[in-house]
Amino acid sequence: MPDLRPRRSVLYMPGANARALEKAKGLDADTLILDLEDSVTPDAKADGRAQVCAAVASGDYGRREVTIRVNGLDTEWFAEDVRAAAAAGPDAVVVPKVDSAAQVVRIEEALVAAGAPAHTAIWAMVETPLAMLRTFEIASASDRLAVLVLGTNDLAKELHAEHVPGRGPLLAALSMALLGARAAGKVILDGVYNDVRDLDGFAEECTQARQFGFDGKTLIHPGQLEPCNSIFAPSEEEIAQARKVIDAFDEAKATGRGVATVDGRMIENLHVDNARRVLAVAAAIEDR
Numbered sequence: 001m002p003d004l005r006p007r008r009s010v011l012y013m014p015g016a017n018a019r020a021l022e023k024a025k026g027l028d029a030d031t032l033i034l035d036l037e038d039s040v041t042p043d044a045k046a047d048g049r050a051q052v053c054a055a056v057a058s059g060d061y062g063r064r065e066v067t068i069r070v071n072g073l074d075t076e077w078f079a080e081d082v083r084a085a086a087a088a089g090p091d092a093v094v095v096p097k098v099d100s101a102a103q104v105v106r107i108e109e110a111l112v113a114a115g116a117p118a119h120t121a122i123w124a125m126v127e128t129p130l131a132m133l134r135t136f137e138i139a140s141a142s143d144r145l146a147v148l149v150l151g152t153n154d155l156a157k158e159l160h161a162e163h164v165p166g167r168g169p170l171l172a173a174l175s176m177a178l179l180g181a182r183a184a185g186k187v188i189l190d191g192v193y194n195d196v197r198d199l200d201g202f203a204e205e206c207t208q209a210r211q212f213g214f215d216g217k218t219l220i221h222p223g224q225l226e227p228c229n230s231i232f233a234p235s236e237e238e239i240a241q242a243r244k245v246i247d248a249f250d251e252a253k254a255t256g257r258g259v260a261t262v263d264g265r266m267i268e269n270l271h272v273d274n275a276r277r278v279l280a281v282a283a284a285i286e287d288r
């Protein structure tokens, strides 16, 4: 059964920023990532952890999926972050810089040892060249691993690549991550767009990510929510087209044919599967 929970817009917020944590309760994000890693300075880690875990445990985020990004496996904060997150019971623990299946197993063991509830999934961030070469192994290392999240800032840094419109230097990596996630049947989210004032560039990148097949995009600012939600949702035209495809194929089947045409284009079973997926995604968004 594919995981159809809407994750169009997945907003990071600095775990030490009480104002942002409060503001997120009223934001139209499908998912929140309360961050304990890069946006929290070393001397604020303990306070940030306490604040984030109290926010998650409060249950004040309504329908939104709430996750905690802990510090990396080999940091001095990982063990305590996981213990505190397990007690708070978020929908997922997001772990940065995962680059092997063995690390996924270690994360799962840490969650189990900390008594994390069964509903707390693992989301692995893939953001190193090694991770890109191993995305399938990582994505399929555990049933508890639900989502791969691209970290395009770290990846560009490791590659010595530049951030340019169209993301030419990252395209191979985006494709490899998608291949790995889809081969393992997992959800995959695109990385962030750093210029929070450039909404045109942001919309172009969301459109590119959707065309690639990403399920949604990670975000850093509330102003990115509305365009992202709209670009990653099936449009009215796509929904109408999906219905047309299903109806045309049903009609063809009723007369013993396994192929039909809609607006001059060939329709086979696989197109019907795709059309059903579009309708299921639209329904899941409607049901939120």
Ligand SMILES: CC(C)(COP(=O)(O)OP(=O)(O)OC[C@H]1O[C@@H](n2cnc3c(N)ncnc32)[C@H](O)[C@@H]1OP(=O)(O)O)[C@@H](O)C(=O)NCCC(=O)NCCSC(=O)C[C@H](O)C(=O)O
Pocket (backbone or CB within 6 Å): 011, 012, 013, 014, 019, 020, 021, 023, 024, 035, 038, 039, 127, 150, 151, 152, 153, 154, 155, 191, 192, 196, 219, 220, 221, 222
């Ligand atoms: C990017 C920012 C630092 C910009 O901050 P600022 O200039 O202060 O924004 P605004 O003044 O426009 O903010 C307006 C109001 O919105 C609230 N706000 C801003 N950002 C968020 C947010 N992410 N979540 C919730 N609320 C937010 C402000 O508090 C203002 O509210 P009000 O005062 O009531 O008007 C800032 O947006 C920010 O810190 N963003 C998140 C940064 C972050 O979490 N970074 C880490 C994750 S990204 C990453 O690590 C990528 C990955 O690992 C990789 O490798 O690529």
Ligand SMILES: [Mg+2]
Pocket (backbone or CB within 6 Å): 038, 096, 127, 151, 153, 154
């Ligand atoms: Mg990163």
